[in-house]
Amino acid sequence: MRKFIAVLMCGLFYMSSYATEVGDTTVSELLDEARTSLKRAYEVQADKKAKYEFNRAKSFFEIAQEQTSKLNLKVGKAAALESIEWSIKAISKSISGGAK
Amino acid sequence: MRKKILLLGIVLGISISSVYSATEKLSLEEKIKKLEENYGLECAPEEIAYAKTYIEVAKGLKLADESVKVSKFDRYKLLKNAELKLELAEAKINADFDRDGVPCYLEVKNGTDPFKPDIARTDTSPKVSQEKQDKEISKEEKKSQVKAVTEEPLKLHARVHFEFDKANIKREYLPYLNVIVRYLKRHPDIKIKIVGYTDSIGSKAYNEKLALKRAKSVKQYLVKRGISPSRIEIEGIGKDKYLFDNKTALNRFTNRRAEFFIMKID
Structure with missing residues (x-):
């Protein structure tokens, strides 16, 4: 019984750390979305055409990952959101021609 | 008397550390401004981007009108990393990528491509x-x-x-x-x-x-x-x-x- 409770507690703790709801979206969902946005930006060659914006997105994503792993979920979520925003900026810049 | 001295020491310590951190933040931001004026975004976009992100996160991010912050240790680490990135950016601005003898910032200033000889x-x-x-x-x-x-x-x-x-x-x-x-x-x-x-x-x-x-x-x-x-x-x-x-x-x-x-x- 004790073992079962311990496993249950660990499971709950793990779930709460990776899927704590802050607002409507979970951290893990946001991290997923940030990763997808970065991938999309890379596919339109934003890493070459919009270097600054792409690296802003990448750096925020790295921080979001790091902070989430440290259970600082609020910062993780805020950084993931910033990453998504910068990815969108990078995509729009590289589609419109990029840096000249 | 001892208690008073101890209290005074603590107050002084806190005020000095807060002033130090404020000036450090300010100097990093000023450094970024200077590098940007010196064509940093063209010569070292990656380093400037990373440094700016580190500083922003160290200062605190906003999440639905709420300010969220990293731990003190992370803040210190982020600022140190930002400093390193800025040093790298400075080196890149003065670097000659295409080996034609003209540094990057000067090539951008003259309207030439710093990455092609x-x-x-x-x-x-x-x-x-x-x-x-x-x-x-x-x-x-x-x-x-x-x-x-x-x-x-x-x-x-x-x-x-x-x-x-x-x-x-x-x-x-x-x-x-x-x-x-x-x-x-x-x-x-x-x-x-x-x-x-x-x-x-x-x-x-x-x-x-x-x-x-x-x-x-x-x-x-x-x-x-x-x-x-x-x-x-x-x-x-x-x-x-x-x-x-x-x-x-x-x-x-x-x-x-x-x-x-x-x-x-x-």
């Missing part, structure tokens, strides 16, 4: 199009012959210095001449005048000849790099228009030079 570009430029350009230029020249011509100094690093009694171009000036070549290729409507100067040593007649020879050698280099000779005028001024007095060897070296002027047609 000047020589490679001139070698790959097709000769036919150059000839066409030259023909077009000569036609335009004929049309505008009647118009008045004004001169103004070329706003690039456009000065070549020479050794005593010599007219050959020193190797270190070639990258600067390559920048001028690229500038002239980008602006086919521009004609330039190269003026040679000497120091005060020697006779007037000899120096005039030497000055012309210096202007000629610079012209030859530009022609070799694909600029039409019809776009370049040369003049030898000789013992006149010194930049400095001729009392020291360095001053005389500075005076022995060839300068570029844009011939603008009104």
Whole structure:
């Protein structure tokens, strides 16, 4: 019984750390979305055409990952959101021609 | 009494550390501003982006009108990383990526590509199009012959210095001449005048000849790099228009030079 409770507690703790709801979206969902946005930006060659914006997105994503792993979920979520925003900026810049 | 001293120490410690952290933040932001003014976004976009993110996160992010912060240790780490990234950015701004002798910030300032060498570009430029350009230029020249011509100094690093009694171009000036070549290729409507100067040593007649020879050698280099000779005028001024007095060897070296002027047609 004790073992079962311990496993249950660990499971709950793990779930709460990776899927704590802050607002409507979970951290893990946001991290997923940030990763997808970065991938999309890379596919339109934003890493070459919009270097600054792409690296802003990448750096925020790295921080979001790091902070989430440290259970600082609020910062993780805020950084993931910033990453998504910068990815969108990078995509729009590289589609419109990029840096000249 | 002891308690008072302890309390005073704690208060002083806290205030000093807060002032220190505030100035550190300020200095990093100021550094970014300076680097951006010095074409940091063009030469080191990755480093500037990372540094800005680190500083923003260290200051605290916003999440639905709520300020969220990292731990003190993470904050310290982020600021240190930002500092490192800025140092790297500074090095990249002054770096010569294409190995043409011109640092990145200067190339961006002059409107040239800091990641492509000047020589490679001139070698790959097709000769036919150059000839066409030259023909077009000569036609335009004929049309505008009647118009008045004004001169103004070329706003690039456009000065070549020479050794005593010599007219050959020193190797270190070639990258600067390559920048001028690229500038002239980008602006086919521009004609330039190269003026040679000497120091005060020697006779007037000899120096005039030497000055012309210096202007000629610079012209030859530009022609070799694909600029039409019809776009370049040369003049030898000789013992006149010194930049400095001729009392020291360095001053005389500075005076022995060839300068570029844009011939603008009104």
